Amino acid sequence: MIFGQTRFPAIVATIVVAGLVCAPLLVLCMELLWTADSINLGKAWPGTRGGLLLFESFFFSLCVTILGLMVAIPAASLLMDVTGYSGQLLRLLAIAPVTVPPFLHAMAWQRLLESIGASTQGFAVTFAVEAAARLPLLLAAVLIGLHFVDPRARNAALIYAGRARTFFSITLPQARPAIIAGACMTMVFSLNEYGLPALFQRHTYALEIFAEYSVSGSSVDTLLVALPLVLLSILFAVIAIRALSSLPSPVAIGSSGQTLLAGPWLYDLLRTLAVAVAFSPLLVLLWGAVALITGSGAAPISMTGFAAMADSAAIALAATIMAVPCAWLLAENLHRHRLPVLWLVVLIGIALPASLSGAGSIRLWSWIGGELMYKGWGLPLAGMLVGLIPLATLLLYAVIRNSDHLPWDAARVYHSGPILWWKIRLFQIWPGVIGAFFLLFALSLPELELSLLLSPPGFSAVGIRIFNYLHYGAHEQVAYLILLLLLVSLLLGGTIYQMIRYQVRLDYREREGYNKP
Amino acid sequence: MKLLNLIFVAVFLMGCSDPEAVDEVIVYTSVDQHYSEPLFEQFQRDTGIKVRAVYDVEANKTTGLVNRIISERKRPKADVFWNGEYSQTMLLAVQGLLEAYYSPQAERALWLDPLNRWTAFGGRIRVLIINPEALGDNPMPDSIFDLGDDRWPADKVALALPLFGTTATHAASLWSHLGPSAAIDYFLRLKVRGIQFLDGNSVVRDKVVSGDIWFGLTDSDDACVAAVSGKPITIKYPDQQSDGMGTLVIPNSVALISGGPNTANGRTFIDYLLGKESEDLLSRMGWFHVVAGKINASHDCPLPQQIRIHTATPAEIYPSVGTSRAFLRELLLR
Numbered sequence: 001m002i003f004g005q006t007r008f009p010a011i012v013a014t015i016v017v018a019g020l021v022c023a024p025l026l027v028l029c030m031e032l033l034w035t036a037d038s039i040n041l042g043k044a045w046p047g048t049r050g051g052l053l054l055f056e057s058f059f060f061s062l063c064v065t066i067l068g069l070m071v072a073i074p075a076a077s078l079l080m081d082v083t084g085y086s087g088q089l090l091r092l093l094a095i096a097p098v099t100v101p102p103f104l105h106a107m108a109w110q111r112l113l114e115s116i117g118a119s120t121q122g123f124a125v126t127f128a129v130e131a132a133a134r135l136p137l138l139l140a141a142v143l144i145g146l147h148f149v150d151p152r153a154r155n156a157a158l159i160y161a162g163r164a165r166t167f168f169s170i171t172l173p174q175a176r177p178a179i180i181a182g183a184c185m186t187m188v189f190s191l192n193e194y195g196l197p198a199l200f201q202r203h204t205y206a207l208e209i210f211a212e213y214s215v216s217g218s219s220v221d222t223l224l225v226a227l228p229l230v231l232l233s234i235l236f237a238v239i240a241i242r243a244l245s246s247l248p249s250p251v252a253i254g255s256s257g258q259t260l261l262a263g264p265w266l267y268d269l270l271r272t273l274a275v276a277v278a279f280s281p282l283l284v285l286l287w288g289a290v291a292l293i294t295g296s297g298a299a300p301i302s303m304t305g306f307a308a309m310a311d312s313a314a315i316a317l318a319a320t321i322m323a324v325p326c327a328w329l330l331a332e333n334l335h336r337h338r339l340p341v342l343w344l345v346v347l348i349g350i351a352l353p354a355s356l357s358g359a360g361s362i363r364l365w366s367w368i369g370g371e372l373m374y375k376g377w378g379l380p381l382a383g384m385l386v387g388l389i390p391l392a393t394l395l396l397y398a399v400i401r402n403s404d405h406l407p408w409d410a411a412r413v414y415h416s417g418p419i420l421w422w423k424i425r426l427f428q429i430w431p432g433v434i435g436a437f438f439l440l441f442a443l444s445l446p447e448l449e450l451s452l453l454l455s456p457p458g459f460s461a462v463g464i465r466i467f468n469y470l471h472y473g474a475h476e477q478v479a480y481l482i483l484l485l486l487l488v489s490l491l492l493g494g495t496i497y498q499m500i501r502y503q504v505r506l507d508y509r510e511r512e513g514y515n516k517p
Numbered sequence: 518m519k520l521l522n523l524i525f526v527a528v529f530l531m532g533c534s535d536p537e538a539v540d541e542v543i544v545y546t547s548v549d550q551h552y553s554e555p556l557f558e559q560f561q562r563d564t565g566i567k568v569r570a571v572y573d574v575e576a577n578k579t580t581g582l583v584n585r586i587i588s589e590r591k592r593p594k595a596d597v598f599w600n601g602e603y604s605q606t607m608l609l610a611v612q613g614l615l616e617a618y619y620s621p622q623a624e625r626a627l628w629l630d631p632l633n634r635w636t637a638f639g640g641r642i643r644v645l646i647i648n649p650e651a652l653g654d655n656p657m658p659d660s661i662f663d664l665g666d667d668r669w670p671a672d673k674v675a676l677a678l679p680l681f682g683t684t685a686t687h688a689a690s691l692w693s694h695l696g697p698s699a700a701i702d703y704f705l706r707l708k709v710r711g712i713q714f715l716d717g718n719s720v721v722r723d724k725v726v727s728g729d730i731w732f733g734l735t736d737s738d739d740a741c742v743a744a745v746s747g748k749p750i751t752i753k754y755p756d757q758q759s760d761g762m763g764t765l766v767i768p769n770s771v772a773l774i775s776g777g778p779n780t781a782n783g784r785t786f787i788d789y790l791l792g793k794e795s796e797d798l799l800s801r802m803g804w805f806h807v808v809a810g811k812i813n814a815s816h817d818c819p820l821p822q823q824i825r826i827h828t829a830t831p832a833e834i835y836p837s838v839g840t841s842r843a844f845l846r847e848l849l850l851r
Contacts, residue, residue, distance in 0.1 A: 453588070
């Protein structure tokens with residue numbers, strides 16, 4: 001058990017964290033039971049129109065994910081082949097747009113399409129733009145997956161087979177768990193997205209949830225309408241968990257990349273084209289931002305914009321710092337005890353739409369009477385943790401499960417308690433911890449829905465500020481904020497990437513040392 | 518481990534700490550921060566009461582704050598709800614979340630709730646925003662019924678999805694004015710014709726400005742943003758013929774939240790918001806386009822001064838909000 005032999009505090013802490021994650025849903029379910037007489041339970045059944053909308057949303061998200069993977073896999077394979085600092089910089093630049101909300105990606109693409117006279121309507125355009133917006137996340141998942149590939153297997157295969165064959169028969173199968181997990185999370189995010197498709201006049205089931213909210217003003221009714229989407233999200237989260245369970249050990253991160261040997265011309269051409277497409281989200285965002293700024297001659301970003309960015313960064317940082325240890329606790333318990341109830345907690349946290357978890361959080365803390373929670377960041381922090389802890393738990397569970405247990409078991413012969421935890425476990429899962437830190441910070445920085453529901457009065461969130469600017473036409477201010485988001489993403493991503501490389505290189509060298517006679 | 522616990526608790530307590538306890542009022546507002554923030558600052562200067570605001574955005578389908586207020590009903594956190602339209606305020610009134618308050622300034626209001634739970638004041642106008650260059654030699658539209666007219670290509674005509682915000686209220690007003698049967702025919706016509714239902718009034722404006730759309734129906738504040746910044750657009754009030762139904766005015770609404778933490782300050786804020794100074798400030802900034810039934814001319818937006826206003830009141834329109842949205846959801850969310 002984590003925390004050495006001290007089981008009781010760990011059990012209590014686990015229960016508290018699990019309660020924090022699933023309490024908002026439990027509160028809504030309790031309200032549903034209390035008001036069951038006046039609630040139309042039939043709303044949980046989507047009916048013909050709702051069912052078709054749900055199917056279309058599912059099909060749309062599936063197309064987005066498949067198209068994204070078709071670009072991300074060849075692009076990542078080529079990006080991994082570029083060695084040195086230039087390779088690191090290229091990989092970072094390609095995944096930097098992950099912090100920019102999909103709606104802003106869509107606006108930049110729409111502007112570009114309009115400027116060249118292309119259509120901005122229809123299924124093909126919408127799913128291509130959504131795929132572009134999701135591409136940085138998918139690319140990050142594939143890059144992580146390729147980091148887990150054992151170079152010894154790849155090098156051995158290269159003796160007998162060409163580069164393309166080796167990639168498809170040796171490299172890709174080893175990277176598959178991370179790729180599947182990334183694809184499933186992309187499906188979950190895409191299923192819950194309504195703004196980007198709506199901008200291109202495609203409606204998704206997620207918009208149905210807002211329509212219900214708008215008409216009824218009832219969170220319970222909305223929960224019922226959202227139930228099919230929640231169940232679909234749970235399904236994909238389960239697939240992601242199963243995939244992560246078979247992730248190999250990250251022995252290859254410390255090794256240098258491959259040299260750029262020539263492969264079959266078609267293979268290299270496809271990879272080059274994929275890299276060009278993979279950079280399109282960044283290039284389109286930069287083009288849109290620079291065109292707006294230079295075209296308008298607008299003043300630099302306003303102080304209120306900076307204040308919003310600083311406030312959001314502070315709360316995202318606080319949420320991340322709190323979420324990662326909580327996730328670590330859950331991940332350790334999942335690894336050691338495999339309690340189904342803990343898996344349920346994780347799945348609920350991933351699948352529950354932010355608007356519902358926000359409504360549940362408000363009710364929960366109103367009932368508990370946590371007045372202090374309302375004064376500062378307490379409520380938004382608690383709300384953010386509901387979604388962030390399960391995501392980080394998935395990542396850390398995969399790392400813990402696949403770490404080398406021999407050092408841990410050996411050290412336990414002599415030690416127990418915090419030293420074991422600090423000296424051994426943290427060293428083993430360090431890449432997962434800082435990876436989770438980056439992922440959570442990137443997702444929570446531009447967050448909108450929870451900010452609207454839970455931000456304390458007087459708080460200025462960057463997500464709210466961006467959409468306010470959009471509404472009254474201050475697009476150049478939005479452009480500055482996009483550039484700022486990209487910069488934050490690059491700086492944070494760069495720092496974390498270097499830490500991962502440094503730490504796992506040490507780990508790799510140690511493993512190599514074990515193997516020496 | 519103790520160190521980690523200490524850091525954990527410190528971060529949490531830092532987040533929970535009360536920034537400062539002052540004489541304050543908490544205002545939830547769906548009015549754009551761009552317009553409402555200067556008014557809050559002026560109120561604070563004039564009264565010494567600090568305003569702590571929570572804002573909503575169009576991208577969240579203007580459902581965020583109303584649901585927050587409903588969720589907080591057991592322990593209300595807001596003192597005042599200042600809404601850019603009125604149907605969501607009336608939803609709160611129906612749910613029993615508003616406290617009756619008749620402001621001394623209420624005589625300046627456009628409409629009052631019979632039970633004094635909300636006051637409607639100021640106002641924006643539903644307008645046609647037209648790009649004359651893109652329109653070319655085609656006839657100039659002058660009615661909301663022109664959206665369904667084949668004289669203009671369907672893919673060059675747009676309005677926001679009438680399920681949310683002011684467009685939903687406009688749809689409900691058609692239900693009320695034309696009757697359900699005619700209103701259903703109207704929206705069926707728009708749907709069958711294939712006009713563009715866009716993701717918000719500001720998107721309609723941006724599409725017309727870019728020339729991708731020739732004309733569309735939007736709010737006057739959205740259209741004025743484009744006009745004031747020199748974009749090549751024309752603004753027209755629809756249905757101004759002598760037998761036309763006139764255009765809809767969407768007033769702001771303000772209400773006192775029942776059981777809020779600073780009710781007295783909430784009343785002071787409502788009085789201030791309904792007062793002449795606030796009206797002047799919001800008019801100058803371009804948020805109010807109708808004041809006391811007349812077109813406000815104190816800002817740079819080139820709005821025509823003559824207007825024929827749709828006569829339906831919020832009380833007449835609100836009962837149609839539920840039915841119109843239910844039908845339009847079935848029709849359009851596909």
